[in-house]
């Protein structure tokens with residue numbers, strides 16, 4: 001298992017990491033989330049030895065991680081590092097060779113990944129002639145080519161179209177199923193929620209929440225009601241007891257079918273029965289029920 005313990009890192013007066021710890025077990029997909037500048041990239045760079053820590057340690061299967069061990073890791077850095085004037089297939093193969101693969105294996109594996117990530121038609125093109133999203137796919141192929149023991153990916157999904165997102169999600173799930181610990185950072189919380197076994201939320205260099213989404217939901221989240229009312233007077237929802245965390249309202253439209261006002265409110269209620277009475281009095285209640293918060297809701301609560 002991959003263990004990161006008590007990482008600290010300063011840049012001059014800026015404290016980038018202030019005691020970051022996380023553990024990723026074999027076969028676990030770990031989503032690393034946090035606001036811009038929270039410390040995700042710095043943590044991953046330290047795990048990969050690109051950057052030294054001021055304190056703390058990184059261990060793989062109980063032993064300190066050194067250069068040779070890291071060669072068996074797959075890494076997608078934030079600063080994408082490809083050779084612009086090398087062809088797609090050659091480049092992926094080349095990184096396979098750097099990762100210690102024999103030439104025929106590297107070629108076979110590169111071909112399979114290129115196909116899988118939807119790059120087959122571009123295999124003979126120079127990397128700098130590709131769109132950014134396709135360059136990103138090449139970068140992913142490079143991180144995956146040598147069948148790494150651990151995967152550390154800095155925002156691997158950013159900039160990918162939905163088909164590429166699905167292809168990458170499939171590849172990562174396969175690697176995890178084969179026992180590889182996978183860590184990736186992302187701002188796409190719906191994706192993290194869908195794919196990850198566990199999630200770590202980092203805020204200003206500290207891990208403020210770690211666990212499965214269900215655990216975070218149970219620990220962090222306040223119960224919320226979703227209320228939909230049509231035909232009410234404007235402003236009725238302001239009287240609801242509790243805190244409104246989201247609202248949508250649509251004034252009457254000029255069409256025959258939709259001539260009613262529509263209000264949807266997400267409320268952390270101080271008194272749910274009073275909220276129901278108010279909604280019933282205000283208009284026609286189309287929906288009134290408890291709503292499970294998503295990872296984005298939990299994130300807002302934890303990071304606020």
Ligand SMILES: Nc1ncnc2c1ncn2[C@@H]1O[C@H](COP(=O)(O)OP(=O)(O)OP(=O)(O)O)[C@@H](O)[C@H]1O
Pocket residue numbers: 011014015016034035036037038039040041042043
């Ligand atoms: N080379 C550097 N010199 C000075 N400060 C740095 C350097 N690299 C990072 N920092 C600072 O360290 C903190 C953590 O940055 P980091 O890039 O790890 O955040 P992040 O969570 O990856 O953010 P993002 O989501 O925007 O990629 C920030 O305050 C950042 O400004």
